[in-house]
Amino acid sequence: MxxxxxxxxxxxxxxxxxxxxxxxxxxxxxxxxxxxxxxxxxxxxxxxxxxxxxxxxxxxxxxxxxxxxxxxxxxxxxxxxxxxxxxxxxxxxxxxxxxxxxxxxxxxxxxxxxxxxxxxxxxxxxxxxxxxxxxxxxxxxxxxxxxxxxxxxxxxxxxxxxxxxxxxxxxxxxxxxxxxxxxxxxxxxxxxxxxxxxxxxxxxxxxxxxxxxxxxxxxxxxxLPVKSKRGSRQKRTEVAVVLRRNTSVLVAKRPEEGLLGGLWEFPTVPVQSNQGKKDWGNALSDRTGLNVSIEGRLQTLHHAFTHFELELKAYEGQATGKNLRPTGYTEIRWAKEADLDRLAFSRVHRRLADYIAMPHQLELTSV
DNA sequence: GACCCGTGGTT
DNA sequence: TAACCAAGGGT
Structure with missing residues (x-):
């Protein structure tokens, strides 16, 4: 003892x-x-x-x-x-x-x-x-x-x-x-x-x-206590697109398992090097079922997770097509801007949602 | 047993 | 400031 x-x-x-x-x-x-x-x-x-x-x-x-x-x-x-x-x-x-x-x-x-x-x-x-x-x-x-x-x-x-x-x-x-x-x-x-x-x-x-x-x-x-050290965090880059139709915005729900499970977000795809807006548009078309083109850049947000650092590049986009067919999402829908507050978003996407709602107020304080 | 899973405060 | 780490659990 x-x-x-x-x-x-x-x-x-x-x-x-x-x-x-x-x-x-x-x-x-x-x-x-x-x-x-x-x-x-x-x-x-x-x-x-x-x-x-x-x-x-x-x-x-x-x-x-x-x-x-x-x-x-x-x-x-x-x-x-x-x-x-x-x-x-x-x-x-x-x-x-x-x-x-x-x-x-x-x-x-x-x-x-x-x-x-x-x-x-x-x-x-x-x-x-x-x-x-x-x-x-x-x-x-x-x-x-x-x-x-x-x-x-x-x-x-x-x-x-x-x-x-x-x-x-x-x-x-x-x-x-x-x-x-x-x-x-x-x-x-x-x-x-x-x-x-x-x-x-x-x-x-x-x-x-x-x-x-x-x-x-x-x-x-x-x-004390003696602890083995953690490895350094990797960096990831993703592109999120804000697609509008009248007073609605396209949002998608993440799968229940895994990272940010069950939360809503603006349609997002990982970014590989050597890709441009055309590639992102194609990837986002696959994810949503619409024909997505990327247009003006809104904001770039940074967020630290436990195991990686995220750079999220947010763009405005245009979408044509009627049929929503989510890939890698459990649900996808047009949501009234006023209803975005009712959905559960991750921190980064909540920041983006707030920016969309009031771009001028958040522009000054955003990272 | 190693790795995944968020976010914010603290130093 | 980058790193640590917090009333941990699931796989």
């Missing part, structure tokens, strides 16, 4: 919970931690900061006040509420989980970890989080915060990407978890990582468990 045991472990639990009771943030899902609100918050929080999530959470509970209302809603409505948050598979998973809960669990969030982990989108973290926070079950969470806190606390110098190291961290987390208040203990560990035990500049003097921290004792806390 190289982590606190016996009396030290009891003291650590007490110090951490005491600090949490003293300084925990006032978050909307903590005011009324009903199972549904906990589930919703945990899906929103996957890989996403608390400050970003709060307004989304408020909108979700307003729009979908219950599991039933979420389950009975069209997926498009859930995606619209999720618009701009990223990792859109979470919205699909949340929707699917809500339907499973209604169909297989009588509308009640299951109060056993086994049942929770069988729901769509419930991995090890979310299962433990809901079990502990909503039902006071003693399952330790392991998220990015916990990995950082525990790797420092126990001076773990091995690469935390290794499976055996992850297993060890999970075991430590479980052993240190306060069995009386597991939900608060889990949130305390995450809150510590999110506020004091930060990646670059941990505030050790304020840390309630600094006394127990081997990483700090060795002076290596800022070197």
């Amino acid at each position: 190289n982590h606190p045991t016996g009396r030290a472990r009891a003291g650590l639990r007490r110090s951490l919970l005491s600090w949490y009771d003293r300084s925990r943030r006032d978050l909307p899902w903590r005011r009324d931690p009903s199972p549904y609100r906990v589930v919703l918050s945990e899906f929103l929080l996957q890989q996403t900061r608390v400050d970003t999530v709060v307004p989304y959470f408020e909108r979700f509970v307003e729009r979908f006040p219950s599991i039933e209302s979420l389950a009975s809603a069209p997926l498009d409505d859930v995606l619209k509420c999720w618009e701009g948050l990223g990792y859109y598979a979470r919205a699909r998973n949340l929707h699917a989980a809500a339907r499973e809960i209604v169909e297989r669990h009588e509308g009640k969030v299951p109060d056993r970890a086994d049942d929770l982990s069988n729901l769509k989108g419930f991995g090890p973290y979310t299962t433990a989080a809901v079990a502990s926070i909503a039902f006071d079950l003693p399952h330790a969470v392991v998220d990015g915060n916990v990995i950082r806190v525990l790797s420092r606390l126990c001076a773990i110098k091995d690469d935390v990407a290794r499976a055996d190291v992850r297993t060890r961290i999970s075991e430590i987390a479980q052993d240190l978890l306060d069995p009386v208040r597991p939900g608060d203990a889990n949130q305390a560990a995450m809150e510590l990582g999110a506020t004091l035990c930060s990646p670059r500049n941990p505030d050790c003097p304020q840390c309630p468990i600094a006394r127990h921290c081997r990483g700090r004792k060795l002076g290596i806390q800022t070197d």
Whole structure:
């Protein structure tokens, strides 16, 4: 054992919970931690900061006040509420989980970890989080915060990407978890990582468990956790076309699987080198079923994804032909400009939509 | 186990 | 400023 045991472990639990009771943030899902609100918050929080999530959470509970209302809603409505948050598979998973809960669990969030982990989108973290926070079950969470806190606390110098190291961290987390208040203990560990035990500049003097921290004792806390480095991002270029017909604009819906699944966008094709407007027009004709020609350039937008950087060249175009035949899209339609707000777009295409609506106002601030 | 999947804040 | 990284899960 190289982590606190016996009396030290009891003291650590007490110090951490005491600090949490003293300084925990006032978050909307903590005011009324009903199972549904906990589930919703945990899906929103996957890989996403608390400050970003709060307004989304408020909108979700307003729009979908219950599991039933979420389950009975069209997926498009859930995606619209999720618009701009990223990792859109979470919205699909949340929707699917809500339907499973209604169909297989009588509308009640299951109060056993086994049942929770069988729901769509419930991995090890979310299962433990809901079990502990909503039902006071003693399952330790392991998220990015916990990995950082525990790797420092126990001076773990091995690469935390290794499976055996992850297993060890999970075991430590479980052993240190306060069995009386597991939900608060889990949130305390995450809150510590999110506020004091930060990646670059941990505030050790304020840390309630600094006394127990081997990483700090060795002076290596800022070197932990040890992570293998990510590769550099590749660059992609795409062309999007804005096609108008009277007061409508042509928009298309991306396939449910994969990047930005289920979101709407202006018809877009990847750009290869040595291509010109004629090639883009042909490619966009294939995608839409119309005869598309590219005309004046509107704007070039840049957007950073996790694994690549996108340069999106937006053009105006002309289209002839009647029959819409989407290729690589699940749906394609002429939408009134006023109705673009009703559809869920990715960030880049939402920016383009806003530009179309009010070109003069956004021209000055656009990248 | 490696890779895919968004977006925005921070340093 | 480019890189890191966040209450991860699916394949």
